[in-house]
Amino acid sequence: MASFSTGASYARHARPEDVGAIWRIIDGYAQQGILLPRSHEEIADKIGSFHVVVRDGDLVGLAALRDFGAGIGELRSLSVDPDWHGYGFGELLIRAVVARARAIGIGELYVITASPGYFGRFGWAELPMDEVPAMLDADRAPERPRHLWNTAMVLRLADVPRRVDAPALEARVHLQVYARQPLTLVAGDGCWVTDDTGRRYLDMVAGIAVNVLGHASPVVADAVARQARRLVQVSNLYYTLPQLELADALVRRSPFDRAFFVNSGTEANEAALKLARRRGHARGAIEIVAAEGSFHGRTMGALAATGQPKYREPFEPLPAGFRHVPFNDVDALRAAVDERTAAVLLEPIQGESGIHPATDAFLTAAREACDAVGALLIFDEVQSGVGRTGTFFAFEQTPVVPDVVTLAKGLGGGVPIGAVLATESAAAFERGDHGTTLGGNPLACAAAIATLGALDEDRLLANARERGEELAMGLAAFVDDGLATEVRGSGLMLAMETAGPWAREAMAAARDHHGLLVNATGPTTLRFVPPLTIDRGEVRQALERLEPALRAAAAQGTAA
Numbered sequence: 298m299a300s301f302s303t304g305a306s307y308a309r310h311a312r313p314e315d316v317g318a319i320w321r322i323i324d325g326y327a328q329q330g331i332l333l334p335r336s337h338e339e340i341a342d343k344i345g346s347f348h349v350v351v352r353d354g355d356l357v358g359l360a361a362l363r364d365f366g367a368g369i370g371e372l373r374s375l376s377v378d379p380d381w382h383g384y385g386f387g388e389l390l391i392r393a394v395v396a397r398a399r400a401i402g403i404g405e406l407y408v409i410t411a412s413p414g415y416f417g418r419f420g421w422a423e424l425p426m427d428e429v430p431a432m433l434d435a436d437r438a439p440e441r442p443r444h445l446w447n448t449a450m451v452l453r454l455a456d457v458p459r460r461v462d463a464p465a466l467e468a469r470v471h472l473q474v475y476a477r478q479p480l481t482l483v484a485g486d487g488c489w490v491t492d493d494t495g496r497r498y499l500d501m502v503a504g505i506a507v508n509v510l511g512h513a514s515p516v517v518a519d520a521v522a523r524q525a526r527r528l529v530q531v532s533n534l535y536y537t538l539p540q541l542e543l544a545d546a547l548v549r550r551s552p553f554d555r556a557f558f559v560n561s562g563t564e565a566n567e568a569a570l571k572l573a574r575r576r577g578h579a580r581g582a583i584e585i586v587a588a589e590g591s592f593h594g595r596t597m598g599a600l601a602a603t604g605q606p607k608y609r610e611p612f613e614p615l616p617a618g619f620r621h622v623p624f625n626d627v628d629a630l631r632a633a634v635d636e637r638t639a640a641v642l643l644e645p646i647q648g649e650s651g652i653h654p655a656t657d658a659f660l661t662a663a664r665e666a667c668d669a670v671g672a673l674l675i676f677d678e679v680q681s682g683v684g685r686t687g688t689f690f691a692f693e694q695t696p697v698v699p700d701v702v703t704l705a706k707g708l709g710g711g712v713p714i715g716a717v718l719a720t721e722s723a724a725a726f727e728r729g730d731h732g733t734t735l736g737g738n739p740l741a742c743a744a745a746i747a748t749l750g751a752l753d754e755d756r757l758l759a760n761a762r763e764r765g766e767e768l769a770m771g772l773a774a775f776v777d778d779g780l781a782t783e784v785r786g787s788g789l790m791l792a793m794e795t796a797g798p799w800a801r802e803a804m805a806a807a808r809d810h811h812g813l814l815v816n817a818t819g820p821t822t823l824r825f826v827p828p829l830t831i832d833r834g835e836v837r838q839a840l841e842r843l844e845p846a847l848r849a850a851a852a853q854g855t856a857a
């Protein structure tokens with residue numbers, strides 16, 4: 298993370314009357330050649346970096362913001378060292394910098410100062426010095442001992458529009474893999490997110506079934522901040538307490554005996570697949586049976602298990618030994634499982650393909666078939682787990698208990714973490730068989746521990762059931778109205794089939810005209826996976842906002 302300081306103060310002696318005067322002075326200096334072209338070039342070169350420091354009322358710095366601000370892509374914060382207030386210039390400086398920061402969409406301004414009272418009147422909040430980002434700390438004048446800079450002030454401009462053209466930047470610098478919505482989200486709060494123009498949206502997507510505690514949860518934020526100050530990462534060469542505490546918490550609340558932590562859903566499935574192969578290998582049981590329509594992730598093993606050719610085919614050849622049976626086809630499943638089967642891998646509710654619950658008969662057949670040949674039954678609860686369906690695991694609402702379950706999405710409340718949980722008899726790994734550098738690190742585990750605690754304390758599983766029922770009933774009313782044909786799912790993992798192939802148009806109308814984010818998983822399917830903290834009023838609002846979007850999309854779709 299590069300930082301940038303403009304260096305010398307060119308106009309310490311200046312006493313401009315207003316903000317405009319600052320620019321006139323800068324122009325005057327430029328005309329006199331005091332702002333050297335070389336300096337400008339350097340500024341232009343460096344200002345694309347993360348962070349600009351305007352030190353001691355440095356007019357070169359202000360000029361840089363004025364002249365090159367439009368080209369700043371990554372600037373997030375600006376520190377101002379307003380040494381000049383003693384000259385009556387600080388206020389002007391601050392106003393100028395704030396105006397510029399607003400114009401170019403900077404999120405936060407920091408003042409590091411010995412005079413907090415002075416800046417309080419601009420609405421700056423006092424910040425403990427140890428919360429000043431290290432990059433700003435490093436940029437303070439080295440000749441100033443730390444104790445003189447006894448106060449930091451921060452002004453958050455989070456809702457200020459950014460001038461960054463995110464789609465253009467993404468098109469230029471990011472691998473072109475995502476079909477993104479035309480929305481740049483900059484902040485969140487509970488069930489709401491804010492875009493870079495300050496518009497707020499009721500979020501029924503929640504990071505794709507991730508933010509179980511909502512956005513900017515203080516529980517997660519505090520846990521992460523506390524742990525980040527203590528220990529973030531040391532690898533699995535050593536014991537770390539958050540990892541073991543989390544494993545203990547998961548084992549206690551489940552029928553499983555052991556946990557293993559990774560960083561994502563696909564890695565959790567990868568570990569589960571390796572576990573099954575490891576266990577069956579000696580007796581030649583190496584095949585994995587999975588379901589058509591399933592989604593297990595993008596890494597090679599999880600991809601091989603994924604029952605959707607569109608994801609698999611461009612990457613073939615994939616690891617061998619994977620078979621797919623039609624979802625909920627009991628006979629096909631029974632026929633596919635034999636002594637070569639290492640595991641059957643199933644989502645109890647298929648998520649990515651549009652919230653399709655497995656039937657009890659299918660899951661029971663899988664359990665019986667696995668037991669008959671000694672194969673593992675693995676449930677992928679990456680999406681359905683961690684309370685999303687109103688119970689901690691979705692399988693709790695079925696007659697079947699698997700040998701292994703995978704979790705991810707909701708587990709860290711938004712912080713990346715995945716887990717494999719296994720019964721003792723399934724836990725076939727030996728030392729050295731599998732591992733990860735970052736998986737289960739103290740930071741991610743602290744977030745997960747806090748998330749699990751909040752799920753219990755705030756009765757969020759019950760809330761998921763109750764709000765889920767209200768949402769499902771509201772969606773069912775659209776079926777009665779002829780706007781939809783079906784509602785599926787459980788708890789706050791729901792989908793609705795639109796009456797025609799206009800789910801994407803409904804999603805766009807909801808987003809653009811009604812401040813509502815929903816996710817279209819296909820031409821006729823809308824998915825609803827909001828934070829588990831959603832309240833009754835927000836459910837009602839979601840339905841109220843969705844209705845006109847559905848009507849508009851239906852009118853447009855029918856006319857076309």
Ligand SMILES: Cc1ncc(COP(=O)(O)O)c(C=O)c1O
Pocket residue numbers: 561562563564566592593594595644648649677678679680681705706
């Ligand atoms: C059931 C299921 N398994 C696995 C994955 C992959 O998880 P990740 O994207 O964290 O790798 C997903 C993601 O949508 C999922 O829904």
